[in-house]
Amino acid sequence: MNTLLDAFSALSDPTRFTIVEQLMDQGELPAGDLARGKGMSGAAISRHLKVLRQAGLVNQRVNGTQRIYSIRPEGLRAIAEWTISKRQFWEASLDRLGDILQEDPTWPT
Amino acid sequence: MNTLLDAFSALSDPTRFTIVEQLMDQGELPAGDLARGKGMSGAAISRHLKVLRQAGLVNQRVNGTQRIYSIRPEGLRAIAEWTISKRQFWEASLDRLGDILQEDPTWPT
DNA sequence: CCGTTGATTAACATGAATGTTAAACAATGA
DNA sequence: TCATTGTTTAACATTCATGTTAATCAACGG
Known part of the structure; x- marks a missing residue:
């Protein structure tokens, strides 16, 4: 949960x-x-990236002098699973579940 | 997005x-x-509730001198929809989508 | 009308967050 | 070896967040 x-x-x-x-x-x-x-200093971005890394949201890969960043799927799953576990609450605001299919046709039926 | x-x-x-x-x-x-x-002062909680209200996450109902709070489903939907729209990223960390069904048997198939 | 209860807002102190520039460090190539 | 490039860390200033207590305000009941 942390x-x-x-x-x-x-x-x-x-x-x-x-x-x-x-x-x-x-x-x-x-x-x-x-x-x-x-439009921001490299130092500022570097520290933002550190926060994202510590939160488990991005990966860092070293390539020569470059640090190459990418999404870390496991980090997003924490949010996804919490959202799913509370699904009854946000679904309650839909008259019909079908409404969300309109917004996202790839939503599993 | 805000x-x-x-x-x-x-x-x-x-x-x-x-x-x-x-x-x-x-x-x-x-x-x-x-x-x-x-274990916290009423003043602190009151301000936390104000933040939650302004974020659209809770509703306030007045009953006499009491302020009664409840979940506001629409607020949670912002998170749910973002999560859903990025599904490909957190699903990428699953060998099989079936894994998540084990964690949450109510997940729509 | 007054005192009590429930809640919020005001004023204040303090620690965390965020941006900047300068310094440090590692890899690369002349 | 030395300068250059890419990135991070250090030091600093400033703003934001959060807790406390005191003051304010509204509803209720005597």
């Missing part, structure tokens, strides 16, 4: 959230690319 | 997270009961 709170905390920062989304969209990226992408 | 970050932020605090879980377990509860349950 893992879960760390994940929530890590994702609650806009910079870190967009890093995660960028890694999801573009696959693995070196720290430098992420820093350039957001 | 709603989503507010929800993550709200849930990243241990006191607020347990308030949410307590409301899920026990249904609606007055602020005073929540304060007594955690």
